[in-house]
Amino acid sequence: MNWWHRLLRRKKMEEQLEKEMRFHLDQHTAELMAQGIDPEKARRRARMALGGPERVKEECRDARGTRWLEDSWQDFRYAMRTLRQHPGFAVVAILTMAIGVGASTVMFTVVNGVLLRPLPYPEADKLVAVNGHTDNFNTKLFGKQNVAYPDFLDFQRESHSLTLAGILFNGGTASGAGEPEYVDFNEISSDVFSVLRVAPAEGRTFSAEDDKPGAAPVMILGYSFWQRHFGGKAGVLGSSLVLDGKSYTIVGIAPAGFRLYDSEPDICTPLGQDTAKYLRSRGPHPVHVLARLRSGRTLAEAQAELSLMGSRLAVQYKDTNRDRSFVVEPLRPEVGDLRSTLWLLLGAVGLVLLIACTNVASLLLARAVSRERELAMRVALGAGRGRLVRQCLTESAVLGLSGGVLGVGLAALGLQPFVAFWPGALPRAEEVQLDWRVLLFALTVSLVSGFLFGLAPALRAPAREFEQVLRAGGRSVVGSSRRLHSSFVVSEFALAMVLLVSAGMLGRTLLRLSSLDPGMNIQNVLVAHMALSPGVLADTGRIRAAWQDVLERARRVPGVESVAIVDTFPMREGFNAMGYWPTADVPPENKQPQALATSVSPEYLDVMGIPLRQGRLFNEQDRMGGELVVVIDEVLAQQAFGGEPAVGKRVWMPDMGYGPFVVAGVVGHVRHWGLAADDQAQVRAQFYYPFAQLPDKLLRRWSELMSIVVRTNVRPLSEVPSLKRELRGAAGDQVFYEVHTMEQLASDSLAHQRFLLLLFGVFAGLALVLACIGIYGVLAYLTGQRVPEIGIRIALGASPGGVMWMVLRQSLGMIFVGVALGTAGAWAAGRVLKQLVEGMQSMEISSFATMIPVLVFAALLASFLPARHASRVDPVIALRQE
Amino acid sequence: MATKSDLPQGTLDLLILKVVALGPVHGYAIAQRLEQVSRHVVQVPQGSLYPALHRLENRGLLAGDWKETETGREAKFYRLTGKGRAQLETEAASWQRLTEAVALILKLSEGGAE
Numbered sequence: 001m002n003w004w005h006r007l008l009r010r011k012k013m014e015e016q017l018e019k020e021m022r023f024h025l026d027q028h029t030a031e032l033m034a035q036g037i038d039p040e041k042a043r044r045r046a047r048m049a050l051g052g053p054e055r056v057k058e059e060c061r062d063a064r065g066t067r068w069l070e071d072s073w074q075d076f077r078y079a080m081r082t083l084r085q086h087p088g089f090a091v092v093a094i095l096t097m098a099i100g101v102g103a104s105t106v107m108f109t110v111v112n113g114v115l116l117r118p119l120p121y122p123e124a125d126k127l128v129a130v131n132g133h134t135d136n137f138n139t140k141l142f143g144k145q146n147v148a149y150p151d152f153l154d155f156q157r158e159s160h161s162l163t164l165a166g167i168l169f170n171g172g173t174a175s176g177a178g179e180p181e182y183v184d185f186n187e188i189s190s191d192v193f194s195v196l197r198v199a200p201a202e203g204r205t206f207s208a209e210d211d212k213p214g215a216a217p218v219m220i221l222g223y224s225f226w227q228r229h230f231g232g233k234a235g236v237l238g239s240s241l242v243l244d245g246k247s248y249t250i251v252g253i254a255p256a257g258f259r260l261y262d263s264e265p266d267i268c269t270p271l272g273q274d275t276a277k278y279l280r281s282r283g284p285h286p287v288h289v290l291a292r293l294r295s296g297r298t299l300a301e302a303q304a305e306l307s308l309m310g311s312r313l314a315v316q317y318k319d320t321n322r323d324r325s326f327v328v329e330p331l332r333p334e335v336g337d338l339r340s341t342l343w344l345l346l347g348a349v350g351l352v353l354l355i356a357c358t359n360v361a362s363l364l365l366a367r368a369v370s371r372e373r374e375l376a377m378r379v380a381l382g383a384g385r386g387r388l389v390r391q392c393l394t395e396s397a398v399l400g401l402s403g404g405v406l407g408v409g410l411a412a413l414g415l416q417p418f419v420a421f422w423p424g425a426l427p428r429a430e431e432v433q434l435d436w437r438v439l440l441f442a443l444t445v446s447l448v449s450g451f452l453f454g455l456a457p458a459l460r461a462p463a464r465e466f467e468q469v470l471r472a473g474g475r476s477v478v479g480s481s482r483r484l485h486s487s488f489v490v491s492e493f494a495l496a497m498v499l500l501v502s503a504g505m506l507g508r509t510l511l512r513l514s515s516l517d518p519g520m521n522i523q524n525v526l527v528a529h530m531a532l533s534p535g536v537l538a539d540t541g542r543i544r545a546a547w548q549d550v551l552e553r554a555r556r557v558p559g560v561e562s563v564a565i566v567d568t569f570p571m572r573e574g575f576n577a578m579g580y581w582p583t584a585d586v587p588p589e590n591k592q593p594q595a596l597a598t599s600v601s602p603e604y605l606d607v608m609g610i611p612l613r614q615g616r617l618f619n620e621q622d623r624m625g626g627e628l629v630v631v632i633d634e635v636l637a638q639q640a641f642g643g644e645p646a647v648g649k650r651v652w653m654p655d656m657g658y659g660p661f662v663v664a665g666v667v668g669h670v671r672h673w674g675l676a677a678d679d680q681a682q683v684r685a686q687f688y689y690p691f692a693q694l695p696d697k698l699l700r701r702w703s704e705l706m707s708i709v710v711r712t713n714v715r716p717l718s719e720v721p722s723l724k725r726e727l728r729g730a731a732g733d734q735v736f737y738e739v740h741t742m743e744q745l746a747s748d749s750l751a752h753q754r755f756l757l758l759l760f761g762v763f764a765g766l767a768l769v770l771a772c773i774g775i776y777g778v779l780a781y782l783t784g785q786r787v788p789e790i791g792i793r794i795a796l797g798a799s800p801g802g803v804m805w806m807v808l809r810q811s812l813g814m815i816f817v818g819v820a821l822g823t824a825g826a827w828a829a830g831r832v833l834k835q836l837v838e839g840m841q842s843m844e845i846s847s848f849a850t851m852i853p854v855l856v857f858a859a860l861l862a863s864f865l866p867a868r869h870a871s872r873v874d875p876v877i878a879l880r881q882e
Numbered sequence: 883m884a885t886k887s888d889l890p891q892g893t894l895d896l897l898i899l900k901v902v903a904l905g906p907v908h909g910y911a912i913a914q915r916l917e918q919v920s921r922h923v924v925q926v927p928q929g930s931l932y933p934a935l936h937r938l939e940n941r942g943l944l945a946g947d948w949k950e951t952e953t954g955r956e957a958k959f960y961r962l963t964g965k966g967r968a969q970l971e972t973e974a975a976s977w978q979r980l981t982e983a984v985a986l987i988l989k990l991s992e993g994g995a996e
């Protein structure tokens with residue numbers, strides 16, 4: 001029989017114990033009676049011999065070793081009983097906890113899914129990323145450096161510590177399966193699946209034979225792409241699909257949810273089959289390299305090995321690898337700058353939880369004070385201090401856990417809407433789910449909270465002199481609990497103040513940012529990527545004409561005012577930064593100032609409504625053979641030429657591979673990085689150069705990146721179907737995709753701030769409500785305790801107004817201390833926010849100025865009811881209570 | 883009546899095991915038997931008998947079954963488990979060794995006094 005059994009059968013065990021004792025006594029008595037002793041006496045002697053059946057029973061229970069458990073069970077049932085007796089208190093406390101735990105659980109689930117969960121591959125801790133490194137590379141602007149394909153092949157062949165796999169991100173037009181579509185495709189080395197230890201859903205992965213130049217073209221479809229285009233039919237294996245004009249045989253389907261660097265590829269093709277020139281050189285570094293540590297090898301060994309190979313390459317290939325080394329790091333999920341935002345939100349939600357705990361603590365304390373007599377009575381009857389503390393804690397643990405269970409329920413309901421509401425796509429969103437870690441978190445939070453808010457009442461309970469309490473009757477001495485209560489209210493207000501002021505600062509920031517001038521006319525502008533026909537791209541001679549054709553066709557669509565093409569446009573991912581210099585003696589690369597280069601057709605600046613400041617915009621004469629020109633923005637004009645007129649000056653841009661360029665005009669600055677981010681961006685200077693003057697050798701690469709911008713005189717999105725139809729091209733295989741309006745993009749560029757504001761607003765609102773409930777509860781309790789005193793005051797002539805003021809003064813005292821502490825806290829929070837939120841300016845006094853009155857007003861409102869109640873005390877009734 | 887000695891520490895369990903080893907027996911009978919067998923020399927407080935029985939049962943050395951006595955009343959009969967039997971043997975042996983050693987020492991000091 002184990003202890004659990006014994007606990008379940010507690011009642012039966014008790015009965016048996018009783019029976020056993022009775023049997024013993026009866027036997028003994030009978031025996032004594034047989035010796036001629038009269039029954040009364042015999043029974044007494046038997047009892048004395050045994051030594052008191054109750055004591056013996058108690059010792060037997062102790063001997064069973066399940067005492068603590070039985071006591072806890074008793075405490076638990078006692079707690080349930082007392083909670084049922086005060087349903088109002090129980091509901092308020094449990095709901096408060098549920099809100100606190102629910103909100104923190106939702107945030108933690110997101111943190112857990114996005115930041116903490118390991119990558120979804122077997123033995124993910126053995127996966128590493130290999131990156132290139134050169135000292136003067138601007139990692140902050142361009143991200144981590146990848147690896148040149150020949151370098152990758154060397155590592156793959158020679159490494160003893162790693163099995164390496166390479167991935168190249170690419171895009172192209174897939175046709176032959178309904179309407180032509182632009183797809184994201186990954187060129188992968190044959191080991192990607194085996195390194196990640198992922199098996200295909202159907203068919204096979206690539207073999208080493210597939211991964212060579214000249215091998216038969218094969219492809220693996222992404223699961224979603226397969227579902228979308230082939231309805232998930234297995235029969236698709238062996239059939240063919242045209243990608244960028246080349247026909248591939250489908251040999252496999254990637255498993256559902258298969259992601260490479262947090263994006264699901266539509267199609268994978270063998271990297272080794274790509275014969276592009278840039279893959280044969282060690283100069284460009286396009287290949288993402290991931291690897292798995294071979295068994296028994298450590299990260300340090302892998303790093304040492306790659307460093308060695310890197311330095312050998314540096315000697316062997318001086319031109320390309322001289323300053324280049326390689327870094328091996330554990331493979332981590334790509335979550336961008338989300339880390340800080342998530343921790344910020346978790347922190348904010350933690351404050352709400354703290355307020356909730358404080359609230360329940362003050363409610364519990366109020367109850368503990370009114371239960372003082374009960375506890376004193378129990379002490380008098382012999383209950384130990386530890387026993388009482390344990391009982392109080394059991395009660396608060398029951399509260400905490402009930403709140404926690406309800407909170408997890410709320411979190412389960414709220415999680416999906418919350419993730420869906422996240423601005424943009426939340427990375428690793430599919431990993432955000434309730435798992436054991438989340439449940440453990442919720443359990444810990446509820447138990448720790450229960451312990452925290454139960455501790456104060458529990459410790460104070462037996463601390464008082466019980467005789468004094470018993471003698472005092474109903475009038476307990478309020479002194480010490482008043483201080484404790486006040487400190488609860490003060491901390492609640494301080495915490496609420498932090499959240500309110502943070503929300504206020506975010507609100508003002510958002511208002512300011514929304515009113516910023518984006519630097520162009522964002523109304524009625526449609527932007528979309530445009531992929532030319534693969535057949536045209538293959539033949540450089542036809543590309544210019546094809547773009548001309550696209551522009552003319554688009555212009556013919558009714559409702560279109562003007563059209564242009566451009567390689568990168570504002571407020572969207574993608575930029576092209578290059579060094580420039582205003583004189584011919586250009587310094588080395590890492591000393592050159594950077595500017596954003598944008599390749600445009602002549603109408604672009606006009607279509608976007610970018611204002612001309614000096615000189616002229618582009619025109620049809622700026623083409624091959626003409627003078628090389630650029631149009632620069634005010635920022636570049638200022639940086640390069642100071643106050644001097646820039647028009648007619650020359651600039652050198654070594655990265656372009658041609659030039660120098662003559663400045664034809666100066667235009668206004670455009671907030672390329674988004675309304676919020678642009679002011680703090682690393683590279684702000686901008687220049688525009690004619691697409692028509694691009695040398696032939698760059699034409700194909702650029703054409704793969706071009707977008708089209710359309711100014712309409714009707715609602716821009718209504719033009720999408722006719723533009724799609726019109727731009728399909730002669731061969732019907734040109735695609736117009738990823739369509740946005742500039743207005744959308746401008747608004748999306750503030751989505752992060754808007755989202756933070758919303759959450760902080762909600763948290764601050766919750767905090768305010770909880771704090772008000774807190775101050776109401778505490779004041780109601782404290783004034784309730786003072787009813788006899790107030791009765792005497794009124795009997796002695798105090799006016800109702802005076803009594804009311806007395807109560808309000810007490811609450812004002814607490815509020816002001818809370819506000820003072822909160823101001824300090826909010827100041828600190830503001831500094832954190834400034835670090836984490838783009839476009840946030842330093843401390844704005846006005847946020848304090850607006851939020852403090854809100855807080856004080858709400859607090860006074862909550863104090864008003866108890867105060868009025870106190871002022872209406874009838875002295876006769878109050879004094880009769882004594 | 884001669885003055886009774888207190889039971890040496892830790893021997894109650896051994897005695898109980900020994901008594902129970904003779905056959906299933908209820909608590910009262912154990913108390914009786916202990917008193918008879920020790921010829922009223924050893925004082926077994928009845929109050930500590932039951933906690934000891936429950937402790938031994940809890941450790942799995944004894945098992946309890948409810949059976950009818952010859953007078954027709956239900957009583958809890960304790961019997962030795964396999965584990966209890968093994969425990970009894972080791973404890974009895976060590977007790978034997980201890981008493982022999984003590985006896986030897988006592989004899990030695992008598993011899994020395996001669």
